[in-house]
Amino acid sequence: MEVQFLGGADEIGRSAVLVDDRLLLDYGMASESPPQYPVGDVDPDAVVVSHGHLDHAGAVPALLSGRDRPAIHWTPPTRDLARTLAEDTLKLHGSTPRCPFTDTDVRRLGEVSETHGYGEPFEAAGYEVTLYDAGHIPGSAHVLVDDGETRLLYTGDFHTGRQRLVAPSTARPAADAVICESTYSDVTHEPRDAVERRFAESLRETVWRGGTVVVPAFAIGRTQEAMLVCAAHDIDCYVDGMGQRVTEQLKRHPEFLRDADALRGAASSARFVDGRDGQRERIAEQNTVIITTSGMLSGGPAMTYVPAIRGDPTNTVALTGYQVEGTPGRQLLETGTAELDGRVMPVSAQVELHEFSAHADREGLLGFLDSYRDSQILVNHGDRCGEFAAELRADGLDAGAPALGETLTV
Structure with missing residues (x-):
């Protein structure tokens, strides 16, 4: 062969x-x-x-x-x-x-x-x-x-x-x-329980102090994982981007999921965003959690949410996975700035990386x-x-x- x-x-x-x-x-x-x-x-x-x-x-x-x-x-x-x-x-x-x-x-x-x-x-x-x-x-x-x-x-x-x-x-x-x-x-991954605990604590703390959390996440797999973690820790969240469509697709294949009921529950408790009539801008002003594509800040609704919250250190950008070299997400981690929609922007919000590999x-x-x-x-x-x-x-x-x-x- x-x-x-x-x-x-x-x-x-x-x-x-x-x-x-x-x-x-x-x-x-x-x-x-x-x-x-x-x-x-x-x-x-x-x-x-x-x-x-x-x-x-x-x-x-x-x-x-x-x-x-x-x-x-x-x-x-x-x-x-x-x-x-x-x-x-x-x-x-x-x-x-x-x-x-x-x-x-x-x-x-x-x-x-x-x-x-x-x-x-x-x-x-x-x-x-x-x-x-x-x-x-x-x-x-x-x-x-x-x-x-x-x-x-x-x-x-x-x-x-x-x-x-x-x-x-x-x-x-x-x-x-x-x-x-x-x-x-x-690489040796940190135990998943510890990653989840720190992620949930960060989201709660940011919202408690009056901030907004943007969680950039890959549409396939990571968005659903973040939704499940939020549901397990009783954290309210919005979900935006292609991850919404993917979630609905995966719900149709329960035999390929670890816990189909848990995903259905997480999806029903999350608030899906359609992006019409300035909805994203209004959500970005709330003390809330927003799970959105793209995971490396290279497009998607994150291009609206991150610029909207970037100027306030009370807010948090919680990255959820590896950021490939040359992507805006990697640039943000390394320099505190990111090229978003063609403009290089300084980000004063807290920037964190949570490895949900x-x-x-x-x-x-x-x-x-x-x-x-x-x-x-x-x-x-x-x-x-x-x-x-x-x-x-x-x-x-x-x-x-x-x-x-x-x-x-x-």
Whole structure:
């Protein structure tokens, strides 16, 4: 079995792995400026998408522009989330050369989509494929590819720790080779209980002293996690942006949630914002909590809320996840200023980072890979893949870190 790394090799973003020139695992985009897409030309017989995040599913509609359109295999939540992402990408970039697909390509997703549950083997491009719960976001999957001689496990993104939205990954299917993500290979996450407690205390304290909290959050996964934490701690909140639509989609797939009743309860107690008639400006003047896209301050309703509250140190901007270098969120953390809607603005409000990660940390990665000590390990999806592979080799594992565009035999 030959595997070629078209993206996600020693980088985070645009994940894409091609198996024997026939089966494509993920086809994502990196939300840089301009956006980055997988390298090379591909014409797969079938595609399997691990989960519905932009860096894994964002470019999938571009595969449907030709006459021969591959079947797209995924879980039901991933199908819904991928379409939402595609429609959002068209809004942002559809009128520019930055977008490699059209509205027609997005509509074709429904024609080629084939959905599967966890643990249900299916045929794709001549392989037997099985999806296993990856514990990252609803519908996220490890992908096991079996050609009858070799079993290849592609982890996608996964988490082995506790979250409120989804249960942790416990699947360890037998495999001869493993393509493993390494996003947090040098990080030990703080216990989730401590992160939640500090987050809730900060929100309560800000509102108590008369301030407003803006919680920038990714629409898929993080918005719902923040809503669940607020509900668990009896904190009232508004929810704005694409996370509203995603929440409604996820409620339709209760079997992929850790506690569907809890999400329904959190959604019913939160106040959803439609943004009409100056509503956002009025909400920003209240002593309240606002969960809104985008998570890295690169667009969305956050472009209204953060400028509105930035001048008062009584207020708080509570970031909820990793801020990629070059994003306004990273700039805000490092400099106390942020470029918002084309203007660099000083922010006097308190700025905090609360790490609600949905990825396995170093301990989680090592624990997972301990089940594959006799397998070939290929490290991807990280900014220190080579270093982590070397650490695994020092521990006796057969590990390597493929380069972008490289083809390897497993």
